[in-house]
Amino acid sequence: MRVVVVGAGQAGASLVARLRSEGHEGEIVLIGDEPVPPYQRPPLSKAYLLGEMEEARLYLRPESWYAENGIELRRGARVNGIDRDGRTVHCAEAEPIRYDALALCTGSTPRTLPAAIGGDLTGVLTMRTLADADALRPLMAAGRRLLVIGGGYIGLEAAAVAAKSGLQVTLVEAAERILQRVAAPVTSDRFRALHAAHGVDLREGTGLERLIGDQGGRLTGARLTDGTELELDLAIVGVGIAPNDGLAEAAGLDLENGIRCDARCRTSDPAIWAAGDCASHPYEGRRIRLESVGGAIDMAECAARNILGQEVDYVPRPWFWSDQYDMHLQIAGLNQGWTDVHVRPGADGAASHWYYAGVRLLAVDAMNDARAYMVGKRLIEAGKSPSPSAATDPATDLKTLLKA
CATH class of the missing domain: 3.30.390.30 (FAD/NAD-linked reductase, C-terminal dimerisation domain)
Structure with a gap:
């Protein structure tokens, strides 16, 4: 049986490793659209961005491990279609890849700002991939003026790293308080005080009206919804992520806040499974999508076991973490x-x-x-x-x- 896994992040890497540890002897193909082997994402916005961790230490396993375990790792390859009837996936500039079982571990993408309000200006960045961190790291120079847009954990972590690096940081959150969607007011209070103690200008109940650029298209400032204008050198957008379910949608799979899966990580096509940020699944009478490392690992390992016919339910055990200062x-x-x-x-x-x-x-x-x-x-x-x-x-x- 040939298993093809699309998406070489935490979920994809965990799934192929579990297939081998559970005794699968057939072919395994792991396809990723980034040019590097599967790596950890959490350190990108912390130790790696601060220059405290080298790229090689980000890798989940040495690149040689994949070949040693009979896993064909295709880096820098983008899948642009799935032929469910022919059981093949199609990559740009490559022959179609046949599968007996297919796993979609396509992850998620940061939400961006529309070009109409300056989201396409040079100096406006998101923080999700190694390439994002590499683009941002040389810009994090002491004294520069940074605007962080969004007061969730992504935005707060970016603000913390920037403040530690000596930047002048302003953070705006359109909602009444930071962390409003994910935490109680008492937790928001704790982190508000923490950031204030490190010099972050934190503005709640204040949104972004637009970003301002020069004639060359480079960010120079921002106008906020309260009328304030800021002079800026760069901005980080941290307004959440969206599941990468476009490939599944184009293939006609059922969607519901991501790729809809049953309790055994199976999609609406019995030959296709999904795991990680891209997948929604049942939990206590409702459907959820866990955006976490732990969730990606657990769901991927469950999917691997079910691909091998073990028929076990995925039981989410949600846990998360955030490091700030x-x-x-x-x-x-x-x-x-x-x-x-x-x-x-x-x-x-x-x-x-x-x-x-x-x-x-x-x-x-x-x-x-x-x-x-x-x-x-x-x-x-x-x-x-x-x-x-x-x-x-x-x-x-x-x-x-x-x-x-």
């Missing part, structure tokens, strides 16, 4: 539908925020508190919900909550 945020669970948030203070300024829907524990935001994160994660995965008073009492030994 000296703050290590770890998130367990999904906080959607929370009604109350309870704060547990930790040592040396650490804290954790426990999200409940009534009496049910949904999620934990842990800031420099690895113990709270680990216990919260295990509780959520076990379906256990300690009382909020017990969970957030500093006198409570968190481990005892696991035994209740």
Whole structure:
């Protein structure tokens, strides 16, 4: 059986590795549109951008590993079509590739600003790929004026790296507060204070009216919705990502906030699976799409096992993290539908925020508190919900909550 995997990111690399570790002896073809082997994305906007990590350390595995394990890695190849009847994928300037099973691990793409408001000006960047980081890194010079557009985790991480590099950073968030879509006000408060302490000019409830450029098309400034005008050297757009589901759509696969999959990562075509940022899947009576490293790995490994006929369900175990300055945020669970948030203070300024829907524990935001994160994660995965008073009492030994 020949398995073809489109997308050589975290999900694609995890899927082919699992196929081999589960004993698959047939052909495996891994197709990626970037010129480099599969690599980690999280360090791009942190250690790599700061010059603290070399490119080779980003690679998930040495390039030689793929050949050593009988995996044909095609770099810099873009798939432009799927023939479901003929079970082939078509790449530009290459012969069609036949498959017995196909996995789509096509990831996601940063949302950009329209050209009508200056989104196409030179100096306006996004932060997603190695090429993005390589384009941005030489521009991150101390004293330069940067506008970050978007107060989610992507924007906040970019602001943190820029501030650490000595840039003058302004961040605008059109919503009422930063992290409004993904966190409770108490978590927003914590990160607002953190960025203010590092000199970031953070403006909430303020959007971008337009970016301004010179006659050569280079960014020189911005006008905000409150009438403020800023002089700028560069801008980073962090307004979310969109699933790369165009290939699936063109092939006639079902979509629903990405490529629609069943509980076993199978698409509407029984010979095609999907995993990672591009795929939506069932979770507790609804459909979700997890934009996380952990989700990409777990879903891809489940898809690999099902390609081999093991028929196992993918059970999401959501977890996320973000590093900003000296703050290590770890998130367990999904906080959607929370009604109350309870704060547990930790040592040396650490804290954790426990999200409940009534009496049910949904999620934990842990800031420099690895113990709270680990216990919260295990509780959520076990379906256990300690009382909020017990969970957030500093006198409570968190481990005892696991035994209740």
